[in-house]
Amino acid sequence: MKIFDRETQSPPDARGRFGQFGGRFVPETLIPALDELEAAWTLARADPGYRKELTDLLENYAGRPTPLFQAERLVKALGLQARVYLKREDLLHTGAHKLNNTLGQALLARRMGKKRIIAETGAGQHGVATATVCALLGLECVVYMGAEDVVRQSPNVTRMGLLGAEVRPVEAGSRTLKDAMNEAIRDWVTNVRSTYYCIGSAAGPHPYPLLVRELQKIIGEEIAEQSLAREGRLPDAIVACVGGGSNAIGAFHRFASEKNTRLFGVEAAGHGLDSGKHGASLARGRPGVLHGSRSYLLQTDDGQVAEAHSISAGLDYPGVGPELSHLRDLGKLELLAATDVEALQAFQDLASTEGILCALETAHAIAALRYLPKLEFVVVNLSGRGDKDLDTIAKALLK
């Protein structure tokens, strides 16, 4: 397996801009820390020692490369014509793509001499992945999680505790991912000299959108390689769910300049795109600034950040990463959306036809398959497994 084999492509530019998006909109206190992070990342990325250690962990600890599985029974059940493959990030250690990023960032933090790691989490997958690498490397770990998410993703709260992390429930605002990220930023502003902030989404101030993308883009690189081996060509389309967007940009980045591969981002339509209760920031937001960068944002006329809604905690976020915002403006990223109800149905469809319990976030990508145009060869990024969601699903199905 080769990581960072292809050159980093622009965007972002030196200021962290993806077109009009990205940048650094944070308190001055954090600017020197972001400069330090950017410099450390540039050195690490070029360092054979860092690459070797990360590659070893990705292969022998996390389980890369992940399989590409053809979902024939699902396709038949849905009455689709395409050959649909699932990129099995759910089989990665800890059950989601998130570990790709936390392994890379934790090794970076250790190089930087930081012994305390903080993270925000929505569904809890990034929190678990951060707690996991902190246990592995012997680092202190504090995870901020919205109080609402603490309840609906309680298995992950238990997992983080068992891994030695401290989970701090956040009671402010909508008590979800957005508020967890606010609180993590406040912690970082306060403890910036000793603390490394491990962001889980390809969002936040520069260099995080770049850093997270570089660590997640292995998903798309493997998809390309496996597609060539299996089908002799690149896919006609890649489909991924979009919350903050780390699994999506990870799967998409390799194909951003491939003319014959279309990219479909599936957002949370919640109760419906016209209900006002959804998480579709790319489809229904307008440019704004949240959590350190400019991107599409759900907001009121008064410039207040709106509360998102999704049955899946990982998509319940009013912002989205700057690179996806840019790809949308370029017309390269095509938008789809799936409601809570559609995601629940897709979860059951996948479980009953392929024997895979996927995360509710991922179920949105499965649900969108029926809305795809006529294509022959499609890859869905199966970003995570669904154990964490069983309570939510059981409750929703009983309603």
Add this chain to the structure above:
Amino acid sequence: MSPEMSRLSNAFSNARAEGRTALVCYAMGGDGDTAKLLRAIDDAGADVIELGLPFSDPIADGPTLQAAATRALKSGMTFKLLFAEAGSLKLRAPLVSMGYMNQVESMGVSVFAAAAARAGLAGVIVPDLPLEEAQPVREALAAVGIDLVPLVAPTTSPERAARIAATARGFLYYVSVTGVTGARTALPEDLAARLRDLRALSAAPVAVGFGISSPEQAAALKGHADGIVVGSAIVALHHAEGAAAVAALVRSLRAAL
């Protein structure tokens, strides 16, 4: 606009001419009776008044100002209402808004600048707008005679502080601690030295804020900065006891300076 034409830097020079360190007082717009509170602060002798624009996601603020912003938003306060109210008050002290970048972004930079001018603002503080991103906002505000007040933090290097100071109009805001807004029992030991270094390289007056709540802390900082900012202590007192109690605190802060 030249610094000597700035209403803000004038306020600092006037205090200095009277042998005082200037007092900057913060109030959260829309948290209770804002007009009454601003008048009380103005009458009690604040040199500059900071008007908080309540925002849903105030990442630079501690629990006191977060709670105040939430109350203000729940009561239905909006940008338009707050700016209209501010414009009608005709206060003696110059008014500086403190809001977040999305509030500027959402309106559009030039529309925000025009609205700020109609509201009679002398300055604007945006805590999540660092040097590298500030130019468009600074220029749009300067075009309507309003100062963009930049911030320097304890983590800012001297070279960077000099570059920030070179863009400062009105005053330069020094954040005393690494952290969010809110009262602290102790301020950093090297604060006086940091302020001395910063004043040496800044043509604009330097005000220090974050963590300062009592007349005793204010007295300890007298002469070490051109101004001090008191925020959370005023907001908490206003919420608990009302505008008259705030006026008493402002008078005792001013007396300590």
